[in-house]
Amino acid sequence: MAKSLTKKFKMTKRVFSYPYILFMLLFVVVPLVMILVYAFLDNDHQFTLSNFQTFFTSRSSLYVLGNSLFVGVITTVICLLIGYPAAYFLSKSKSGGKVMVLLFILPMWVNFLIRTLATKEIFMAMNVELGMGTVLFGMVYNYLPFMILPLHTVISGIDKSYTEAARDLGADDMTTFFKVILPMSVSGILSGITMVFIPTISTFAISQLLSNGKIFLFGDSIELKFSQDMYGVGSVMSLVMLVFVLVSSFIMNRYNKNKNVGRTLW
Amino acid sequence: MKKFKYLALILVLCLLLPVFAACNKTDDEGNAVDTLVVYNWEDYIDESQETSRLEAFKAYYKETTGNSINIVYSTFDTNETMLAKVLNNDAQSVDLICPSDYAVQKLMMNHKLASITDLIAEYNGSTLPNGQVLALDNLNTTFQNTDADFANAIRAEFSSLNTGDKVESMEDYIVPYMMGTLGILYNKNYVSEEELEEYGWGILWNEGNNEDIENKILVKDSVRDTYCAAVMYMKQYDLLPEGYESKSVQELINCTDQVMLDAAEEVLTAQREHISGYEVDFGKDDMLNEIVYVDLAWSGDALWAIEESYNEDEDDYYLGYYVPQDELGRQTGNIWFDGWVIPETSSHKRAALMFIDFMNNPANAIYNSIYIGYTSAVSRDRMMYECDVDGNILYEDGHDGEDGYELINEDVYEALVDSEYALAVEDNDGDYDFSYFEDEGRYPTILDTTQLGVMRDFGDRSEAAIKMWENAKTGKDVPWVLIWCTVAIIGFALVVLIIWVVKEKNRLRPRKIN
Known part of the structure; x- marks a missing residue:
């Protein structure tokens, strides 16, 4: 018995992937399945569809979802508007670029809760009233690096000879940018959008801290459900979240395939 | 073959490791180390450097039983968080919880609690590992140290709870800790x-x-x-x-x-x-x-x-x-009110009882009360004076009931003086100053x-x-600013897309040469 087992057990490259597969199963697949199961269970662990009914008939739930989507879209656009020029100039500048990139990444090494609390203190000291404005600021501040990084990687990966060729053919700066660099960095823009949009519609700590709980977003709502022992409805809401994630990554993937430019980061 | 054997050996050793670790639970002097898992509110016990009640309990436990104790202390911020954990069986190892009134009721309804009255009967007077007899001086009954008024208010609301198969009283399950x-x-x-x-x-x-x-x-x-x-x-x-x-x-x-x-x-x-x-x-x-x-x-x-x-x-x-x-x-x-309860699943019920008894002692209750600011559920009579088991104030020899001859609870008074809530007797014309207990915010009268x-x-x-x-x-206010911004953004994106598509269509494409 032991002999046959050892014979079958071969040290191939595949063996090294087992820990990762196990990890994925335990910490990604199992929780997802649990969410799926909980969505169909009531408090006495009987099958029910009432969780879906509770969610889709509640004014505040849908209201909160819409609110979160608005906040997500606006945050993403602001991030893109700030992030693209930043990434563009970062990849153009030669020596200073690396330091600047580091400066952008540096805040990411600090825990985001601490960062957000610090932001709150600054607003308090400046006598700024906490509300939608401060929440949006916090979101942009926290997720900007996620926009800049993929853009930076893609833009700096564009072969210089393309721009040189455009120049040779008589294109000015504007035309070069719009005809060459922008189309070639679409994949970066798309992955940046996904990286920012999805987390912003699901965060809860930032909105809670930077508005004293007055701005109530989808993530806050899910958190409330779980802390109040309403696992069923909370799971349904997580599923809704998951649908958004899947849909957006599906769209992004399609675009990327059409463009035929591999994503270099994420 | 050999490789496999070694592998198996290592695996078995790894599996056995926790067992060895469990056997090895002794302190430096070779005494057994017990564990107590406490699940309490945030900032709800004296954890200061000088007068920490957790440290004091460790010393007391060691002195009484001869064993050391390791307290695993965790906290919650609302009753609902705690309930969600306990009701979903995520807190099986917890020995003591300190929920509020309605949360205790919910735990009782779900049969999560052990009857403290039964536990007192079981453990009071039992023999400890070092041969001593356990005396729960402050816990002869669950409400022993509680004010009669306050105890009656709890009884009025929670004495006949229908928990499904029988009618039970919360009095059997909770030892009041703080109120307010x-x-x-x-x-x-x-x-x-x-x-x-x-x-x-x-x-x-x-x-x-x-x-x-x-x-x-x-x-x-x-x-x-x-x-x-x-x-x-x-x-x-x-x-x-x-x-x-x-x-x-x-x-x-x-x-x-x-x-x-x-x-x-x-x-x-x-x-x-x-x-x-x-x-x-x-x-x-x-x-x-x-x-x-x-x-x-x-x-x-x-x-x-x-x-x-x-x-x-x-x-x-x-x-x-x-x-x-x-x-x-x-x-x-x-x-x-908040009080100590012992979950059914607790595996250290004796240590849990001793902890409650210790915290129910006026000399310790006053430290917790001063440190966290809340009003201890221990009655004011017991805090101020020496009392008998039933809560009757004791008097100096030869006196009964006359003003000024009560036996003062010196431990409590000392704690008040240390925390500057009262002046030492010498500095106060020989009188005791108990104004701490007269604050109406602290002790609601009715x-x-x-x-x-x-x-x-x-x-x-x-x-x-x-x-x-x-x-x-x-709220009901529609965030119009957000909606308009989003609409504008989407509109802009659509316009850009359409322009782009139209341009692509009209572009001159290089002819393919067949």
Whole structure:
């Protein structure tokens, strides 16, 4: 018995992937399945569809979802508007670029809760009233690096000879940018959008801290459900979240395939 | 083959490791080490360097049983968080929890608790590992050290709970630890006492249109407390739905009829316009830093914050605590209590009992009370004087009942002196100063359920209450700015897309050469 087992057990490259597969199963697949199961269970662990009914008939739930989507879209656009020029100039500048990139990444090494609390203190000291404005600021501040990084990687990966060729053919700066660099960095823009949009519609700590709980977003709502022992409805809401994630990554993937430019980061 | 054997050996060793570790639980002197897992509120026990009650209990445990004890201490911030954990069996190893009134009821209903009365009968007088006999001096009964008034108030509400197969009393399951009221913590520089008296609970809605406190009000991010405040506000301002005006406070704060919830939703939504936000943990700090001026607070947090708010220049405290009163001058609202319970699944029940007994000792209760600011559930008589088992005050030899001959509880008085709540007897003309126990904020005087109500579990209706709470928190105002911004962005994106598509179509394409 032991002999046959050892014979079958071969040290191939595949063996090294087992820990990762196990990890994925335990910490990604199992929780997802649990969410799926909980969505169909009531408090006495009987099958029910009432969780879906509770969610889709509640004014505040849908209201909160819409609110979160608005906040997500606006945050993403602001991030893109700030992030693209930043990434563009970062990849153009030669020596200073690396330091600047580091400066952008540096805040990411600090825990985001601490960062957000610090932001709150600054607003308090400046006598700024906490509300939608401060929440949006916090979101942009926290997720900007996620926009800049993929853009930076893609833009700096564009072969210089393309721009040189455009120049040779008589294109000015504007035309070069719009005809060459922008189309070639679409994949970066798309992955940046996904990286920012999805987390912003699901965060809860930032909105809670930077508005004293007055701005109530989808993530806050899910958190409330779980802390109040309403696992069923909370799971349904997580599923809704998951649908958004899947849909957006599906769209992004399609675009990327059409463009035929591999994503270099994420 | 060999490789496999080694592998198997290592695996088996790894599996056995925890077993060895478990066998090895002895301290430096070779005594066994017991464990106690405590699940308590945040900031709810004396953890200071000098007088930590956890350290004191460790020493006491060692002295009594001969064994060392390792306390695993974890905390929760709302009853609901704790309930979600315990009811979903995520807290199987916990030996002691300190929930509030209605949460204890819910735990009892779900058969999660062990009867402390039974446990006392089982362990009091039992033999300890070192041969001594265990004496639970402060825990002959669960309510031994509790004030009779207070004990009766608990009995009145919770003595006959139908837990499915039988009727049980909460008295068998809980040892009261702390108690208090819900009230308004305010900044004296911006809110006057006249205003408080005139507007009462309406202060939280800025009924007085005081410009200073507009948007400088915090309320609790906890459905039960905020609902209570809303109900009291409606009662005071005659906003209660028809048919509910004559109900007592006790009935009102536990009422979950849909009309009441709808009415509460309306006033809580209106409240959003006047408040700075919702909190459960940073309210006292924001009050002390004068970021906000009014906070819906539990009495203990409030008293703690007041102590901290001492202003040396003016020799005064800039914070105050007020429980709104009715026309007869009686405090109104919610009176609550938290107490120790032992989960059924606990595997260290003796240590848990000893912990409760230790904390129930007036000499320890006073340290916890001073440190966290809350009112200990141990009766004032026991705190101040030496008492017998039944709570009767003991007198100096040859006296009974005459003023000034009570035997003072010197341990408690010493703790008060150490914390500067009282002067040492020598410095106070030979008198004892017990003004700590006379503060009305700390010790609410009337336990009358028509004015002060105890919270009961909402049961099946808690989801409806949460829904109401969520609706109120979301508010009704449509964020038009956001909507227009989003519409504009999407519109812009569409225009760009269309232009691009049109351009692509019209572009001259290089002809393919076949």
